[in-house]
Amino acid sequence: MxxxxxxxxxxxxxxxVDQQDAASITALQKExxxxxxxxxxxxxxxxxxxxxxxxxxxxxxxxxNVPQQDKRDNHFETSPITFILKKQQLFTFSSQxxxxxxxxxxxxxxxxxxQTPIHFLFQxxxxxxxxxxxxxxxxxxxxxRLNQRLRExxxxxxxxxxxxxEVGLVFLVSASKQNAVLLEQIKALSIYRLMDADEKEQLxxxxxxxxxxxxxxxxxxxxxxxxxxxxxxxxxxxxxxxxKFLTVWSLLLTVPSIVTSFFGMNVPLPFTNSVFGWGIALxxxxxxxxxxxxxxxxxxx
Numbered sequence: 001m002x003x004x005x006x007x008x009x010x011x012x013x014x015x016x017v018d019q020q021d022a023a024s025i026t027a028l029q030k031e032x033x034x035x036x037x038x039x040x041x042x043x044x045x046x047x048x049x050x051x052x053x054x055x056x057x058x059x060x061x062x063x064x065n066v067p068q069q070d071k072r073d074n075h076f077e078t079s080p081i082t083f084i085l086k087k088q089q090l091f092t093f094s095s096q097x098x099x100x101x102x103x104x105x106x107x108x109x110x111x112x113x114x115q116t117p118i119h120f121l122f123q124x125x126x127x128x129x130x131x132x133x134x135x136x137x138x139x140x141x142x143x144x145r146l147n148q149r150l151r152e153x154x155x156x157x158x159x160x161x162x163x164x165x166e167v168g169l170v171f172l173v174s175a176s177k178q179n180a181v182l183l184e185q186i187k188a189l190s191i192y193r194l195m196d197a198d199e200k201e202q203l204x205x206x207x208x209x210x211x212x213x214x215x216x217x218x219x220x221x222x223x224x225x226x227x228x229x230x231x232x233x234x235x236x237x238x239x240x241x242x243x244k245f246l247t248v249w250s251l252l253l254t255v256p257s258i259v260t261s262f263f264g265m266n267v268p269l270p271f272t273n274s275v276f277g278w279g280i281a282l283x284x285x286x287x288x289x290x291x292x293x294x295x296x297x298x299x300x301x
Contacts, residue, residue, distance in 0.1 A: 007120070028091070049178035050182065062182070065178055066128055069097075078174075079095055080098070116199065125179075129213045146161055162227070
């Protein structure tokens with residue numbers, strides 16, 4: 001069921017809605033005359049961050065990216081939370097992955113009950129942007145520990161864990177960028193001209209926090225990407241060294257077989273009847289091997 005909060009001496013109403021509660025959503029649509037288009041955006045779990053303002057209905061739709069607190073497949077992902085501001089009501093459509101935002105908003109209402117719905121909305125977006133920071137710090141801590149293990153031994157397991165960290169940061173970087181762009185777009189809407197100075201200031205604060213989230217996630221991603229490229233170069237270099245080593249030894253081992261097979265032919269050859277024939281063949285093989293080793297060393301060093 002939906003949950004309602006009255007604030008600002010009962011002048012405004014905040015209504016929490018579970019995206020999975022179809023019955024409550026249908027009832028709210030009839031009671032408050034929410035448009036089908038806005039509800040479609042609100043119930044889409046894969047909806048990207050967006051903002052729309054319906055001047056006829058005086059309704060503002062905000063779909064904001066929220067980072068999930070729990071990892072999925074060893075990396076962080078994001079989910080959308082939807083806000084619809086219509087007249088005196090603020091609707092929040094949350095899912096199981098974004099439900100943790102609701103207690104944060106409830107504390108905001110308790111601390112500042114006299115604020116307007118749009119001020120409350122921007123304060124909530126400010127807090128949501130702040131939820132990116134602990135996750136990025138956790139990724140950075142995982143990266144430091146993983147880097148230490150990779151310095152000791154480069155294994156497939158550690159490299160796969162690094163790949164998981166990169167995937168998670170891709171989600172966080174993309175989500176934070178979309179959030180920042182969304183807040184910039186609000187300034188271009190007609191509703192922005194109707195805001196008072198306090199509401200505009202809160203929007204600016206939310207935008208600054210969103211941009212900080214973008215910078216922090218991008219920096220973490222760039223460091224991890226550079227680290228991944230470094231280990232990739234090291235693996236390629238180790239492979240080249242191994243191939244060089246195997247190539248040199250294969251060529252060196254080829255020389256004795258060529259010499260011995262040459263003297264094994266059933267034709268008259270020098271030193272065939274000599275008691276030192278075996279030693280002479282061994283000496284020839286040794287001299288040729290040393291000559292080839294020196295030549296290869298000069299070429300590949």
